[in-house]
Amino acid sequence: MTDDVRSRETxxxxxxxxxxxxxxxxxxxxxxxxxxxxxxxAAAVRREQHQVIFGRRGSGKSTLLLTLADDxxxxxxxxxxxxxxxxxxxxxxxDAVARVVLEVxxxxxxxxxxxxxxxxxxxIGELQSLISQESQQEVTTQxxxxxxxxxxxxxxxxxxxxxxxxxxxxxxxxxxxYTSRKExxxxxxxxxxxxxxxxxxxxxxxxxxxxLLDDFYLLERAVQPDVIDYLHGMLNGTGMFLxxxxxxxxxxxxxxxxxxxxxxxxQDIERIDLDLTLEQPDRTAVHLxxxxxxLAGQVGFSDFTEHRFDGxxxxxxxxxxxxxxxxxxxxxxxxxxxxxxxxGQAVDTDHVVAAIADYWTTSKMPALRTDLSxxxxxxxxxxxxxxxxxxxxxxxSPIFGVLRSDLVGFAEVASAVxxxxxxxxxxxxxxxxxxxxxxxSVNAYLxxxxxxxxxxxxxxxxxxxxxxxxxxxxxxxxxALYVLSRANILLxxxxxxxxxxxxxxxxxxxxxxxxxTLAEPPVVKSTSKPSPAMSASDAPxxxxxxxxxxxxxxSFTVGGAEGYVTxxxxxxxxLGEVRIRLGKSGSTLSxxxxxxxLMTSMALQYGVPLDEMVNKMxxxxxxxxGLSDDPDIRMAQSIMDYVxxxxxxxxxxxxxxxxxxxxxxxxxxxxxxxxxxxxxxE
Numbered sequence: 211m212t213d214d215v216r217s218r219e220t221x222x223x224x225x226x227x228x229x230x231x232x233x234x235x236x237x238x239x240x241x242x243x244x245x246x247x248x249x250x251x252a253a254a255v256r257r258e259q260h261q262v263i264f265g266r267r268g269s270g271k272s273t274l275l276l277t278l279a280d281d282x283x284x285x286x287x288x289x290x291x292x293x294x295x296x297x298x299x300x301x302x303x304x305d306a307v308a309r310v311v312l313e314v315x316x317x318x319x320x321x322x323x324x325x326x327x328x329x330x331x332x333x334i335g336e337l338q339s340l341i342s343q344e345s346q347q348e349v350t351t352q353x354x355x356x357x358x359x360x361x362x363x364x365x366x367x368x369x370x371x372x373x374x375x376x377x378x379x380x381x382x383x384x385x386x387x388y389t390s391r392k393e394x395x396x397x398x399x400x401x402x403x404x405x406x407x408x409x410x411x412x413x414x415x416x417x418x419x420x421x422l423l424d425d426f427y428l429l430e431r432a433v434q435p436d437v438i439d440y441l442h443g444m445l446n447g448t449g450m451f452l453x454x455x456x457x458x459x460x461x462x463x464x465x466x467x468x469x470x471x472x473x474x475x476x477q478d479i480e481r482i483d484l485d486l487t488l489e490q491p492d493r494t495a496v497h498l499x500x501x502x503x504x505l506a507g508q509v510g511f512s513d514f515t516e517h518r519f520d521g522x523x524x525x526x527x528x529x530x531x532x533x534x535x536x537x538x539x540x541x542x543x544x545x546x547x548x549x550x551x552x553x554g555q556a557v558d559t560d561h562v563v564a565a566i567a568d569y570w571t572t573s574k575m576p577a578l579r580t581d582l583s584x585x586x587x588x589x590x591x592x593x594x595x596x597x598x599x600x601x602x603x604x605x606x607s608p609i610f611g612v613l614r615s616d617l618v619g620f621a622e623v624a625s626a627v628x629x630x631x632x633x634x635x636x637x638x639x640x641x642x643x644x645x646x647x648x649x650x651s652v653n654a655y656l657x658x659x660x661x662x663x664x665x666x667x668x669x670x671x672x673x674x675x676x677x678x679x680x681x682x683x684x685x686x687x688x689x690a691l692y693v694l695s696r697a698n699i700l701l702x703x704x705x706x707x708x709x710x711x712x713x714x715x716x717x718x719x720x721x722x723x724x725x726x727t728l729a730e731p732p733v734v735k736s737t738s739k740p741s742p743a744m745s746a747s748d749a750p751x752x753x754x755x756x757x758x759x760x761x762x763x764x765s766f767t768v769g770g771a772e773g774y775v776t777x778x779x780x781x782x783x784x785l786g787e788v789r790i791r792l793g794k795s796g797s798t799l800s801x802x803x804x805x806x807x808l809m810t811s812m813a814l815q816y817g818v819p820l821d822e823m824v825n826k827m828x829x830x831x832x833x834x835x836g837l838s839d840d841p842d843i844r845m846a847q848s849i850m851d852y853v854x855x856x857x858x859x860x861x862x863x864x865x866x867x868x869x870x871x872x873x874x875x876x877x878x879x880x881x882x883x884x885x886x887x888x889x890x891x892e
Contacts, residue, residue, distance in 0.1 A: 226509040228543045237272045239292050245277040246501040254482055258451055264458040265484030266632050268536025271455035275422040289419040291317040299428040304392035307440050311403055312337040318410040330406045408448040419450040427460035435465045435472035442473050459628045486533035488637050494533040520558045530566050530659045532637035541565050570660035593626045593697045594635050600692055601657045608662040611645055611652035611686030616694035623697045639683045646687050649757055654686050695804040702801030752815040755786045768846045769836035775853050785820055785861045787811040821866045827854040841875045
């Protein structure tokens with residue numbers, strides 16, 4: 211066989227492989243997908259248990275459910291109804307539940323019009339009518355009864371009609387009007403739906419039955435517990451089992467609203483987790499390679515990943531996918547579209563980098579718009595844009611760390627980070643890493659490489675090179691430590707804008723990506739060098755606080771406003787860090803205090819004298835102001851005025867604060883008695 215013939219034949223196989231992968235990526239009802247089961251999930255989902263299947267977008271949730279549906283449809287004794295929440299994502303709670311219940315009752319084999327029980331026919335007709343009705347409506351009923359001939363006027367608040375009937379009695383028609391709500395009818399009918407479903411399944415030849423509810427996260431978070439509570443209650447004891455597929459941090463399975471609503475994982479419902487992560491890069495690489503090898507084997511390739519990838523190109527492809535099956539396969543298709551896998555050609559890192567380049571704008575950002583509301587998308591976009599700016603402009607690396615203590619202290623931002631992980635904008639590398647020079651525990655993340663834009667960067671960056679070489683990431687350089695309070699400030703600002711009238715202002719369409727604005731920072735890499743106007747010896751060097759240090763927290767009230775100021779010191783006793791917390795403050799003010807604390811701490815660590823800062827910050831006037839509960843500072847012009855007076859009293863010698871007019875209560879008393887503030891003997 212000539213080289214030309216072999217090349218054309220292999221090129222044809224490559225095209226077949228790409229077509230097979232793309233067909234399998236577009237899962238839809240009625241399709242027979244190829245599910246490569248390496249972890250036993252296909253067997254687990256067949257168990258007769260209610261289950262919730264968690265995984266990021268593209269992790270294979272839909273493929274797993276459709277594989278189960280296809281398997282059941284090929285059997286006479288197994289039954290599965292596949293239903294996607296995309297069909298009811300904009301429907302009110304009652305309509306959403308009614309639609310699912312209707313589909314369930316109509317799907318039972320043997321429940322056709324010829325053999326369907328009378329009550330089942332009534333229930334189905336009632337649901338069909340219910341879906342077309344308004345959420346609530348006025349209902350009028352008439353009831354016939356007999357009463358004495360002397361009876362007249364109104365009965366039970368209704369209108370009374372009288373007709374002659376002979377004798378001493380009259381026939382009375384009582385008309386009553388009341389408001390009917392869909393939710394009330396569904397609640398009343400729940401036992402009927404459950405009982406009829408159980409009877410229908412028992413009278414059929416079905417041994418196993420499943421309700422497969424896909425894309426559950428598309429429902430409004432507020433109604434998710436109600437929907438799953440209703441379906442779980444209806445299916446319990448019927449022989450049909452609920453399988454819900456969703457994204458974890460976009461899902462709320464329960465709430466307590468006087469009573470427990472929803473389901474509890476481990477008690478009412480079992481959890482299956484499909485996510486592969488970069489925390490176990492070797493396992494993830496083996497899993498993804500096996501999937502690609504299986505698909506390639508179906509078109510005639512053998513040991514595909516072993517022979518068709520050069521160097522670290524396969525590892526780079528795994529990193530770029532974040533361990534997500536769909537992204538791995540899609541990026542491979544982009545890589546292979548310009549290749550012919552003959553004997554002398556294989557995928558290299560340049561091919562992978564080229565495939566990654568436009569994946570951000572064509573895939574990732576449109577997914578954000580599809581999956582989230584405008585408000586949620588705006589919030590996550592702001593946080594992610596700052597992560598991206600930090601990596602591109604400040605650290606010069608797609609790898610960064612976040613202190614675990616920050617993730618605990620800033621709960622809203624921590625939730626946003628987890629959602630960005632679920633949406634594949636960030637990828638977890640380690641939850642047990644440490645930061646260099648400080649030894650503090652951090653979570654290490656990888657910014658999605660399509661957002662980092664590898665085309666603008668030299669690939670052998672230190673941290674990324676370690677990952678490409680298969681080394682574990684157990685340490686993060688100090689330069690790559692992201693301070694989470696800055697994201698907290700961004701969230702507070704966005705929430706403030708959204709709360710104000712007209713806060714959701716349309717973004718500049720020229721800067722739009724996939725319908726959403728993503729700030730594009732200039733691609734300028736951090737060089738860790740001083741500017742040309744500053745010599746290396748003149749560059750400021752921060753003085754780092756020791757891992758264990760002394761701290762003093764002071765509670766205070768100023769003009770009725772409560773707060774706390776915590777001051778941490780170096781081993782020498784010099785002030786090194788300040789944190790200010792206000793009680794009952796809104797997100798905006800809390801964010802401002804966090805930012806101010808951060809800037810004050812940085813200034814102290816870079817050597818700005820405390821007395822200079824006290825000189826600038828005292829006597830600032832703004833509310834809240836007034837009386838303080840501190841005997842040393844009876845009146846304060848503002849919270850800033852109080853805080854810096856307290857810091858001066860605690861950390862400046864008498865000689866430094868006296869020119870600023872800052873004295874203790876004891877020193878002021880001494881002045882009244884002796885005419886001097888100076889302590890005795892000085």
